[in-house]
Amino acid sequence: MNYQELAGKLLHVAERLQKHGNKLDGDVIGKSAVKLATDIEQFDATLDGFLASRKSGELLLETLLRSPAAKKHLSLDLLRKALREACSKRLKAEELVAAKREFVETVHEQDRAEAASKFLKHAFAEAAYVAPAGKEKGQLQQEFYALGRLSEDEYATTIAKRTFGELRRLAATNGIRFTDKTTKPHLIKMIRRYARRLATNLPSVAA
Amino acid sequence: MSAKVLAFINFKGGVGKTACAVNIAATMAKLHDKKVLIVDLDPQSNSSLWLMRPDVWREHVAKGRRSTFEIFDDAIQGKDRFDFDESIVKGVTTWTGFVELPQLHLLPASVELLRIEDRIHELRPPALYRILDRALRDRLDRYDYVFFDCPPNLYTTTKNAIFLSDSCVVPYVPDYLSLSGFQVLAEYIEELRGKYTDSAGERRHPNVGAVVVSHYRQTGNVFRLAINELEIMLAQLHDRHVLESGAGLLQPFIRHCVRVAESTSEHLPVILYAPGCIGAQDYSDLTQNFVTHFQNRK
Numbered sequence: 001m002n003y004q005e006l007a008g009k010l011l012h013v014a015e016r017l018q019k020h021g022n023k024l025d026g027d028v029i030g031k032s033a034v035k036l037a038t039d040i041e042q043f044d045a046t047l048d049g050f051l052a053s054r055k056s057g058e059l060l061l062e063t064l065l066r067s068p069a070a071k072k073h074l075s076l077d078l079l080r081k082a083l084r085e086a087c088s089k090r091l092k093a094e095e096l097v098a099a100k101r102e103f104v105e106t107v108h109e110q111d112r113a114e115a116a117s118k119f120l121k122h123a124f125a126e127a128a129y130v131a132p133a134g135k136e137k138g139q140l141q142q143e144f145y146a147l148g149r150l151s152e153d154e155y156a157t158t159i160a161k162r163t164f165g166e167l168r169r170l171a172a173t174n175g176i177r178f179t180d181k182t183t184k185p186h187l188i189k190m191i192r193r194y195a196r197r198l199a200t201n202l203p204s205v206a207a
Numbered sequence: 208m209s210a211k212v213l214a215f216i217n218f219k220g221g222v223g224k225t226a227c228a229v230n231i232a233a234t235m236a237k238l239h240d241k242k243v244l245i246v247d248l249d250p251q252s253n254s255s256l257w258l259m260r261p262d263v264w265r266e267h268v269a270k271g272r273r274s275t276f277e278i279f280d281d282a283i284q285g286k287d288r289f290d291f292d293e294s295i296v297k298g299v300t301t302w303t304g305f306v307e308l309p310q311l312h313l314l315p316a317s318v319e320l321l322r323i324e325d326r327i328h329e330l331r332p333p334a335l336y337r338i339l340d341r342a343l344r345d346r347l348d349r350y351d352y353v354f355f356d357c358p359p360n361l362y363t364t365t366k367n368a369i370f371l372s373d374s375c376v377v378p379y380v381p382d383y384l385s386l387s388g389f390q391v392l393a394e395y396i397e398e399l400r401g402k403y404t405d406s407a408g409e410r411r412h413p414n415v416g417a418v419v420v421s422h423y424r425q426t427g428n429v430f431r432l433a434i435n436e437l438e439i440m441l442a443q444l445h446d447r448h449v450l451e452s453g454a455g456l457l458q459p460f461i462r463h464c465v466r467v468a469e470s471t472s473e474h475l476p477v478i479l480y481a482p483g484c485i486g487a488q489d490y491s492d493l494t495q496n497f498v499t500h501f502q503n504r505k
Contacts, residue, residue, distance in 0.1 A: 002298060002306035067238055068491035071483045125499070128492035130458040133438075141439045175431030194428075198436055201383055202443070 057114035061107065064117055065100065069124040078123055079103050086116040140173040147191065148199030159188055167191065174198075210244075210350040211501050214372040214413065216396075219388045220359035223378040223421030225253040226467060228356040230486075233299070233476030234494035236311040241351040241498070244295070246343070247316035248275055248368055249358040255315035258299050260474050264315060267296065271319035279323045279364065282330060282338040291346045299475060307479060312350070320364065327363045332402075339367040352501075361395060369399055374416030374451065374504070381420055381433035381460075389418075390440060397449045414451045417500060419493060423460035434460070453504065457496050461489045 017024075024033075053059040064070060079099045080091045087110045093099035107116045147155060162170070164184045171178055176190050215228045228245055235241040247254045255264050255274075268274040273294040281289050296313045298306035327335065339355075347353050355368035369375060375396055379385050393415050400414065418441070424430055437456065444450050461467075464486030470477045477487045 001304055002309070063238065066482065068234075068478065068482050068484075068487035069238070069495070072488040072492070124491075125495050128459075128495040129499075130496065132455070138442060141435065141442065144435075145439055173435075175428065175433075175435035177428050177431065194432055197432075198439065201386060201436055202440055 056111065057117050058108065060117045061104070061113045061120070064120045064124070065104070067124075069128065070120075073124050073127040074100075074120075078120075082116055082119045082123070083107075085119045086110075086112045137173055140170055144170060144174040144191070144195050145198055145202070148195030148197070155192055159191070210347040210353045211374070211504075212347060212353045212355075212372045213416070213501070214355040214357055214365070214368040214375045215378060216355075216357045216361075216365055216369065216375050216392070217377050217379065217385075217388070218359055218361050218365075218392060219380075219385055222359075222380045222385060223419070223461065224359070225249070225257060225356050226421060227376070227378045227419050227461070228354045229254050229257050230467070230476050230478065230490040231494050231497055232352070232354055233308060233311055233478050234490050235352060235498065236308045237478050238491065239494065239498055240310070242310045242312075242349065243352045243354065244312045244314065244347070244350045246275060246314045246339075246353065246355045246368075248320070248355055248364045249316055250318050250320035251358070252316040252318060254356040255313065255317075256474070257471050258311075258313050258474060258476070259296060259315065260300070263300070268315050268317035271317045274315050274317040274319075275364075276317045276319040276323065278342040279320070279327060279338055281342070282334075283323075283326050289342055291343070299479065301475065301479065302473075308476075311476075320358075323364065324362050335363060336366055336370040339364075340371045343371065361392075366399065369396065369413045372413045374501070375413055377415055377418045379418050379420050379437065380422045381430045381437065383433070383436075386433070386436055386440060389437070390444070393444055393449050414454070415449075416451045416454050416504065417497070418454075418456045419497075420456065420460040423462050425462070430460075451504075455500075457493060457500060459489050459492050459496075461486065461493065464489070 050059070053062070065074070074096075076091075076094070076096055076099055079096075083089050083091045083103055083106060087106050089106055089110075091099055091102060093102045103116075107113055147158065150158060159167070164187075167184065167187050168178070171187055171191055174191075174194065176187075176194055178187055178190065182190075215224045217224055232243040232245050235243050245254050245258070252264070252268075255268070259267065268276070271277055271280060272288075273290070277289040277294070281287060291314075294314055296315060298309045298311060301307050330338075343353075355372065357365045357368050377389065377392065379389065396414055418437070420434065420437075434456075441450065441454075441456060445452075445454070462485050464477075464484055466481040466484035467477045467486035470480035473480050477484065477490060481487055
């Protein structure tokens with residue numbers, strides 16, 4: 001059921017009540033009417049709260065604070081900045097759960113939900129953003145591809161000119177994992193293996 | 208409102224077309240205040256069954272009515288039974304029995320779509336490619352985004368989706384089989400552009416606008432190397448102008464998450480079912496970058 005359908009149902013009942021109200025009588029329908037009136041009052045209060053929080057921006061703030069982005073990016077430091085930005089206040093709490101509570105209470109007291117939501121939305125978008133790779137990455141990827149197309153002898157000659165640091169940068173950029181203990185000869189072997197694989201897997205794209 | 212119309216396509220199965228379409232759309236509706244329509248074109252009806260309970264779906268699309276099948280069936284039979292407003296499902300019904308995400312709409316598929324391909328060739332291009340366009344174009348401006356969840360092939364329903372789309376989104380699993388298929392797919396879409404132009408007499412511009420990666424794992428070299436191979440292929444395809452300018456690999460990559468798989472059994476997008484899980488977090492960040500990527504394009 002959706003809320004439009006509920007509205008239709010309520011209208012239907014209201015029309016029938018209005019039409020037959022002066023004929024209704026007895027305990028059974030009376031008790032049911034009292035129960036319905038109580039439920040309607042409660043629902044009306046909930047609806048009021050929802051609409052008010054939507055208007056003031058508190059609903060959006062609550063949605064943001066409970067969002068997957070908050071789970072991933074919301075930190076004590078970000079809450080501090082958000083409170084300073086939205087309410088010009090310093091956050092006292094030193095622990096995330098308490099800080100969230102203090103943040104929500106302060107924002108509510110100062111009626112600054114809209115500003116707080118705006119700040120958080122922007123902060124989450126910034127945290128999600130991944131900067132495009134620079135030119136250097138593209139060059140190192142092309143170099144890696146070119147190395148894979150060399151013969152064994154050509155590869156040995158070309159790679160011998162590279163410093164260990166250059167080789168590490170080339171490997172890291174091209175997704176090869178290594179540790180501080182990885183030696184230069186081992187890294188050269190790994191680069192050769194994966195560069196050849198790449199050249200085999202992408203033979204025709206550049207054609 | 209001018210909708211961005213995007214086809215989620217890949218002729219390889221199991222790459223996350225439906226998961227991406229459903230979860231990006233739901234996240235847009237929930238967190239970005241976007242009105243989104245998902246059009247399910249797959250006879251397997253996966254996005255329909257992700258967002259609707261099976262009994263409700265079966266009743267809704269009984270005998271292929273009120274589904275994307277009806278659009279194609281009407282075209283073949285020369286009838287006009289498809290009613291858009293009657294066919295769309297608004298929002299997602301949660302276990303409370305009430306609808307959430309009222310901004311997310313679905314035009315469901317039905318299994319009868321399986322039979323379309325055998326009969327559809329009674330029609331000839333350009334009419335063959337314009338079936339969805341004729342049935343839906345006037346309705347799309349009610350939305351911010353329209354996603355076509357395409358079947359894992361490049362047959363007529365997919366071609367119809369590409370024809371109507373502004374751009375194609377390719378969901379991708381980082382392995383060699385996906386890599387080999389991707390080049391074929393990108394080149395095929397580029398080839399279709401020419402055909403559409405010739406047959407329809409007007410310039411359409413569907414092309415690969417973004418690649419999204421799912422089933423990603425951070426362990427070992429395997430996936431990092433596979434992503435590196437994809438990035439190099441994308442750069443080379445860019446050099447040949449096979450991809451849209453600015454088309455790229457959107458991040459973050461969607462990590463494997465059991466809660467996303469589980470959310471299909473609950474008939475809820477992951478943002479409603481388990482908003483704290485890593486799958487929901489990845490889709491949330493990806494959707495943010497997805498919106499930025501496509502809103503900056505014409």
